Amino acid sequence: MRPADETGYPEPHPRAYSSLFLKDGADPEDVTADNWRSMFEEPGLLPLDTTEYNSSWAWSAGNVISTTGEMIQVFDAFASGSLLPPAQHRAVWSLVSTEGGNWIPNAAYGLGVFELDPAVTGGLTLRGMGGSMQGSHFAAVGTPDGEQTIAVHTNTEFKTWKVLFNALEAQFGTPPIPGL
Known part of the structure; x- marks a missing residue:
């Protein structure tokens, strides 16, 4: 930091x-x-x-600066369970639906992480984490075993989920998400 x-x-x-x-x-x-x-x-x-x-105002961002590669490593550790003890890992991935909310469509949310509904990913379990602030948006999505992960970083804040879902379609072969 x-x-x-x-x-x-x-x-x-x-x-x-x-x-x-x-x-x-x-x-x-x-x-x-x-x-x-x-x-x-x-x-x-x-x-x-x-x-x-200065990004120190952004609560959890805490003025921490990371590379995309470092963020992928952190995400893979979160997704695979190698970062936290088992009870904490389960707590992080105890998910609630985002349906009806104004966040990621077709997903469930945990403690700073999300998992996409396998019904819209062609049956794949894909987990993710991300964040946005003025001038930056980052998301990492991958398989729970950490074997395959992609990251998307834009040099403007969040505007749409379309960029991320297009990247998922290209990387994982997920079907197009309706309405994006």
């Missing part, structure tokens, strides 16, 4: 661009899962380079 006041990144690194901004007068502490859309500017703003923006 880097110090809270450090905003630079080690080279090489991608640039980060965002068009997601709080409205004038909006207090970040007032943003909730229910009202966040009303607290941000309308789409269509020109992207702003947020590469040097």
Whole structure:
């Protein structure tokens, strides 16, 4: 973890661009899962380079900087059970449906992780983890045994699940997800 006041990144690194901004007068502490859309500017703003923006505000991000390769290693350890003791691993993967919510379609969510419904993956069990903030979105998805994993990193925040699901289709041969 880097110090809270450090905003630079080690080279090489991608640039980060965002068009997601709080409205004038909006207090970040007032943003909730229910009202966040009303607290941000309308789409269509020109992207702003947020590469040097400090990520320490982002709760679990904790101002930690990782490479895509490091994130794949962490994900594989989470998915396969090699990172945590068995009871904690089971707790992480005790999943609840995201159906009806505003998150990953056709998935169940655990403690920072998700598993896609095998009905939409052609019968494959695919687990994932990811996150997004201004100027960056990352997701890793793979098999529970850690044998096959892909990662998608964009240099803008989350916009759609289509990029991830297209990558899953290309890598794992999953059928196209309806409605994306």
